[in-house]
Amino acid sequence: MSRPSVPVLLAALFLAAVVLVALIGNVFTPFATTDQDLLNRLARPAFLGGPAEYPLGTDRIGRDMVARLVEGLRMSLSVALAGTLIGAVFGTLIGFVAAHFRGLVEEGLMMLVDFQASLPFILIALTLLAFFGNSLTLFILLMGLFGWETYARLARGVVLSATSQPYAKAVVALGAHPMRLYLRHVLPNVASALIVQLTLTFPQIILLETSLSFLGLGIQPPLTSLGQILGDGRDYLSTAWWISVWPGTLIFVITLSMSILGDALRDRLDPMLKQRTT
């Protein structure tokens, strides 16, 4: 075990800070997300000569940027977390089912996997949003639909190679239910690969959610997310750049830290891969 490098440590620290802010961020500001201060619309951040009570400035109807960012961060993180988990559970399950039944079921499921992998997901997302309309529940399910195909491929491959090994045959011979074999014996063996995949999917879902919200097709007001704040700020670039720059920087640093951590994790959990690529 080597010690983690400086960028990896920084990334981990930053992510821990972000999660903390999302959890208890309200203590940094006396304002609620919806408090309006019409006399202080588009106020500069305090360190640039704006009013002292707004350290990061205000938006077009005088709402405190700190309060907005905490709220947006909370939404973006929870949507991405929910999406990642739904996708992982669903995808893994599909992979197990495909490997268990083989034959036509497997063919059909793998065709679905190929289909989703052949299109950019934002296209599928836009289609479903256009036809089914948008609500928070639907949007979260949509995020869960992202990336399931990778988990399905992974899980199927592992089950197929595991079931030919003696330990799996022994478990089956002892009369274990297939579910027991997959969940108790195969799943722990894929766990590391799955965890690495989770860290790769999470930033991608953050980017997907913020892109859609930025386009006005994701999280809708009165709810807010980092992408939605950024999209809001687009109309005020010449007068109030801070509305879009703060959430944008947050998104960037979160996805950057996540990928740095994910890469480090992959190197650690999968030494074979490291030998090949570096």
Next chain:
Amino acid sequence: MTRFWTIKFLRTILTLWFVVTFAFVVLRTSGDPVVALIGADALPAEIEQFRRQWGLDQPLFVQYLRYVGQMALGEFGTSLRDQRPVIDIIMERLPATLALGLVAYGAALVIGIPAGIAAALRRGRTLDRAIMAFAVFGFALPNFFLGILLILFFSLFLQILPSSGSGTLAHLVMPAITLGTFTAGTLARFTRSAMLEVLDRPYMRAAAAKGVPAWKRVLFHALPNAAIPIVTVIGLNLGQLIAGAIVVETVFGWPGIGRLLVQAVSSRDLAVVQALVLVIAATMVLANLLVDLLYGLLDPRIRGGAR
């Protein structure tokens, strides 16, 4: 050889058929297709005529066959918003997207591949670290935020480039940079690792031993052998480029099909959405076929059997 082409070709057809079926299923499960395609405030007579015209009075199976036939012929219906044939609207917007995509992609190739080769040759040194850091940044920086930063810097601070619209070359600069950065980063990463795989192979040492100059070794001995993974990424990147165009065109008010799609989704102009999805999907599937065929040309080993 023929077997290789046939399998690839059949797979392409199959995927296209999947896409059309997906569109049909979405259209039919999301509500009344008549309301979806001509609007809720249509007159009863209009609805009746539309039903007959699209065969919606027929059994579901017949409807499905007709639908597949119509899509195959490019009959996408009319737009709800401006009452014109969808295919005309798409054709009108397509050149802008192609121009943007080609410029962005060209730039990404010209920057990304040499950068990847340079990083591989200077492995572990400062240049390698700098190029890889840039690639990771390009990977994590959301394209809409990069676009906003460029607008802030070039249009509002320096005031040398227009922030949105089209018409002159100056309008193309920022959208192309925004769209190309991500692709250049991915290309650099993959080129680097593909080159690293081949650089210490025995034939490279043999070439060095027989006195081939370094630049010739890289260009004629290493690069062709590293080409397969690079071409794969180029094919995969097309999807990312299209996904990127959807966002970038909206940021810069570029009048292409990406912006059209966003507008159509937000105004729920479903005939346009459906047609765009089918057109984009078909383009991607065909591009993937081209990449597969290119493999066959690049690497004789692949042609032999199905991979």
